[in-house]
Amino acid sequence: MMVARYERIAAELRDDILRGEQPVGSTLPTDAELAARYSAARGTVRQALAVLVAEGLIGSRQGARRIVLGTSRSQSFAELHSFAQWAKANGYRFSGQVLRQQRRRATSAEAARLASPEVLEVLRLRTLEDEPVLVERTVYAGWIAAAVEVIPPDCDSITQALFDSTGLVFAYGEHLIDAVPAGAQDARLLGVRRGSPLLRQRRVTTTQEGRPVESSEDRYRAGSVTFSIRNSIGANPLVRQAGDLRFGA
Amino acid sequence: MMVARYERIAAELRDDILRGEQPVGSTLPTDAELAARYSAARGTVRQALAVLVAEGLIGSRQGARRIVLGTSRSQSFAELHSFAQWAKANGYRFSGQVLRQQRRRATSAEAARLASPEVLEVLRLRTLEDEPVLVERTVYAGWIAAAVEVIPPDCDSITQALFDSTGLVFAYGEHLIDAVPAGAQDARLLGVRRGSPLLRQRRVTTTQEGRPVESSEDRYRAGSVTFSIRNSIGANPLVRQAGDLRFGA
DNA sequence: TAGGGGAACTTGTACAAACAAGGCCAGACC
DNA sequence: GGTCTGGCCTTGTTTGTACAAGTTCCCCTA
Numbered sequence: 001m002m003v004a005r006y007e008r009i010a011a012e013l014r015d016d017i018l019r020g021e022q023p024v025g026s027t028l029p030t031d032a033e034l035a036a037r038y039s040a041a042r043g044t045v046r047q048a049l050a051v052l053v054a055e056g057l058i059g060s061r062q063g064a065r066r067i068v069l070g071t072s073r074s075q076s077f078a079e080l081h082s083f084a085q086w087a088k089a090n091g092y093r094f095s096g097q098v099l100r101q102q103r104r105r106a107t108s109a110e111a112a113r114l115a116s117p118e119v120l121e122v123l124r125l126r127t128l129e130d131e132p133v134l135v136e137r138t139v140y141a142g143w144i145a146a147a148v149e150v151i152p153p154d155c156d157s158i159t160q161a162l163f164d165s166t167g168l169v170f171a172y173g174e175h176l177i178d179a180v181p182a183g184a185q186d187a188r189l190l191g192v193r194r195g196s197p198l199l200r201q202r203r204v205t206t207t208q209e210g211r212p213v214e215s216s217e218d219r220y221r222a223g224s225v226t227f228s229i230r231n232s233i234g235a236n237p238l239v240r241q242a243g244d245l246r247f248g249a
Numbered sequence: 250m251m252v253a254r255y256e257r258i259a260a261e262l263r264d265d266i267l268r269g270e271q272p273v274g275s276t277l278p279t280d281a282e283l284a285a286r287y288s289a290a291r292g293t294v295r296q297a298l299a300v301l302v303a304e305g306l307i308g309s310r311q312g313a314r315r316i317v318l319g320t321s322r323s324q325s326f327a328e329l330h331s332f333a334q335w336a337k338a339n340g341y342r343f344s345g346q347v348l349r350q351q352r353r354r355a356t357s358a359e360a361a362r363l364a365s366p367e368v369l370e371v372l373r374l375r376t377l378e379d380e381p382v383l384v385e386r387t388v389y390a391g392w393i394a395a396a397v398e399v400i401p402p403d404c405d406s407i408t409q410a411l412f413d414s415t416g417l418v419f420a421y422g423e424h425l426i427d428a429v430p431a432g433a434q435d436a437r438l439l440g441v442r443r444g445s446p447l448l449r450q451r452r453v454t455t456t457q458e459g460r461p462v463e464s465s466e467d468r469y470r471a472g473s474v475t476f477s478i479r480n481s482i483g484a485n486p487l488v489r490q491a492g493d494l495r496f497g498a
Numbered sequence: 499t500a501g502g503g504g505a506a507c508t509t510g511t512a513c514a515a516a517c518a519a520g521g522c523c524a525g526a527c528c
Numbered sequence: 529g530g531t532c533t534g535g536c537c538t539t540g541t542t543t544g545t546a547c548a549a550g551t552t553c554c555c556c557t558a
Contacts, residue, residue, distance in 0.1 A: 004511060030538060041513040046539085054303075062539050063520035069455070174305070174319065177476040179428035179448040179469075197446035197471075199428040210274050210308060210316045220428075222446075227426040227476075253541060279508060290543040295509085311509050312550030 009038050009048035017057055017068055027065040028058060082170075083126055083134060083218075084157030092128055098153035099123045099189075103145060110139055113204055114212045120145035125189050132190050133224035138216040144168065170213065173205040177227060180219070190221045197222040258287050258297035266306055266317055276314040277307060331419075332375055332383060332467075333406030341377055347402035348372045348438075352394060359388055362453055363461045369394035374438050381439050382473035387465040393417070419462065425451040426476060429468070439470045446471040 013034075016022045029037070034045045049066065052058045059069045087094035100123040110119055119139045126134035140148050144162070151161045162168045180200045187194040199220040205213045262283075265271045278286070283294045298315065301307045308318045336343040349372040359368055368388045375383035389397050393411070400410045411417045429449045436443040448469040454462045 006511075032538085043514085044512055047511085060539075061521080062518095063522080063537080065521090065538070175477065177426060177448075178474070179446040179471045181446050181471070195445070197428040197430050199426075199448075206318065210318045222428045222430070225427070228424065255541075281508085292544085293542060296541085309509075310550080311548095312507085313552080314508070 005040060006044050006047040006051070009034075009040065009045060010051040012038075013048060013052060014055075014057065017052075022068050024068050024070065026068050028068065030065065082157060082159035083136075085159060087128060088157075093130060094126065094128050094156065096124055096126045096154065096156055096158075098155075099125055101149070101153075106139075110215060113215050114139065114141040116141040116143065116212070118142040118145070120148055122148065128224060131221075131224070133221045135186055135189050135219045136216060137218075138214055140214045141212055143211075144213055168207065168213070170205050170207070173203050175201055175203045177201050182219070186219055190219075192221060199225065199227075201227075254289060255293050255296035255300070258283075258289065258294060259300040261287075262297060262301060263304075263306065266301075271317050273317050273319065275317050277317065279314065331406060331408035332385075334408060336377060337406075342379060343375065343377050343405065345373055345375045345403065345405055345407075347404075348374055350398070350402075355388075355391075359464060362464050363388065363390040365390040365392065365461070367391040367394070369397055371397065377473060380470075380473070382470045384435055384438050384468045385465060386467075387463055389463045390461055393462055417456065417462070419454050419456070431468070435468055439468075441470060448474065448476075450476075 013022075013028070022028065028034075028049075031042050031045055031049075034040075034049075035042045038045065049058065049060070053060050057068065057070055059067045084094065084096070101120065103118060103120050106114065106117055106119045111117055119142060122136070122138045122140065124136040124138065125132055126136065128134070144166070147162060147166050147168075148158070150165070151158060155161050159170060178200055179197055181195040182190065182192055182198050184194055186192075186198060187196070190198075192198075199222065201218045201220070202216070203218075204215045207213060262271075262277070271277065277283075277298075280291045280294055280298075283289075283298075284291045287294065298307065298309065302309050306317065306319055308316045333343065333345070350369065352367060352369050355363065355366055355368045360366055368391060371385070371387045371389065373385040373387065374381055375385065377383070393415070396411060396415050396417075397407070399414070400407060404410050408419065427449055429447055430444040431439065431441055431447050433443055435441075435447060436445070439447075441447075448471060450467045450469070451465070452467075453464045456462055
């Protein structure tokens with residue numbers, strides 16, 4: 001596996017920061033110095049630095065030296081998308097269980113979102129450190145339904161299973177995050193009172209080619225999971241939205 | 250105000266997508282074609298395309314043509330940070346009112362976060378479309394307190410006011426998002442029942458130089474505001490976090 | 499007709515060079 | 529002592545070139 005030069009330079013610089021060799025607030029060497037150190041062109045070094053800027057580790061302004069801003073980096077798309085990959089990467093004990101699974105006709109909203117007349121609906125309960133923390137209500141597009149149905153009900157990582165069986169890679173997603181009161185089913189599954197606060201994450205995911213794969217509504221028990229966003233000017237993937245403009249309901 | 254070439258090219262391409270001239274799923278022209286169209290070097294065109302990839306509008310894989318993924322772009326960092334700028338940009342009626350404001354000694358956690366022994370604590374209520382939707386509990390570092398205190402209590406945009414008076418630009422922020430039950434004060438101010446779900450956003454903001462400016466806890470009434478995150482592989486600013494690792498309590 | 503092999507195409511990576519734009523600091527000046 | 533200015537330093541932008549790596553699709557073959 002050949003890794004790009006700028007990726008390796010970025011990894012080295014990231015290590016320097018994470019190890020504390022470049023403490024928060026310190027200035028990084030200049031483009032020219034780094035280019036000399038790594039025997040690379042300035043453009044290549046700048047590409048590496050752009051990675052760290054996007055991760056929120058360093059700040060950059062024209063004319064001034066680059067500054068170390070933080071020591072914890074934004075994690076991968078995979079970790080955002082897959083509960084299992086996130087939990088595993090952070091060393092948590094976790095599991096998942098399919099509670100219900102059925103094919104049905106898509107509602108008009110789902111048909112529009114997933115470009116699919118038939119869908120597979122799955123209800124899944126996830127635990128973290130042996131506590132139930134997440135109810136997932138996922139709707140898969142028809143073309144991927146068969147691959148999902150053969151996954152064992154207690155499979156930990158659906159993302160991983162789909163990649164292994166079909167080579168599918170989730171490449172893009174849109175996520176809406178808000179707070180909702182627990183419904184009767186939520187309350188029973190998560191062991192909380194009805195009406196207590198849940199963190200809701202709705203998302204639509206597509207393949208690299210832009211083909212819709214799934215639409216999901218996940219509800220986290222309050223206090224169990226927090227979303228963290230780190231951003232600088234120029235790298236800003238988050239917006240607020242009033243009311244429920246998309247998703248209807 | 251000189252705008253970079255690649256920014257203008259990115260803006261034109263973005264317009265094509267937002268106007269529907271490049272519908273979702275369609276392929277963009279190749280680097281070479283775009284370079285010819287804009288009489289720019291391929292590198293410049295690629296820089297423009299990188300902007301759109303970061304915004305989640307288009308997808309890109311080596312060897313394959315670029316594809317339009319979405320039609321609504323992630324908005325600016327300023328809009329994420331400032332309620333007023335977001336509301337104004339989206340044409341909403343809004344207002345703000347300071348309810349309480351006092352200087353005090355920083356708690357040890359605040360002193361660590363803001364690197365300041367004395368702080369200014371402000372309680373602010375925001376309305377959207379004449380409905381109370383947001384309670385802001387903000388703690389400003391001592392060095393900026395004086396500039397905040399002279400802002401009129403009914404000022405709509407603190408961000409703007411601080412920029413006008415001191416030239417301060419918020420450059421960096423970390424945001425933690427979760428769900429919490431409304432406390433007694435929250436319930437009274439927002440007109441909801443105690444214990445009903447609120448969307449909580451905690452953040453620490455710094456200047457471009459990495460100097461801490463403020464630490465804030467904002468609580469949104471459920472249903473009033475939704476956070477939206479759009480991401481692709483490679484551009485991923487969001488992570489989940491278990492429990493309350495940071496911020497204590 | 500189904501499948502394999504390529505050729506052509508497209509995006510990714512890397513290097514080199516030059517100028518623009520903004521920050522920083524020291525020395526000059528009031 | 530304080531302020532201002534100019535030069536130096538550093539990052540930002542742009543162009544040009546070359547090759548690597550992955551995708552697509554047509555054509556040839558079995």
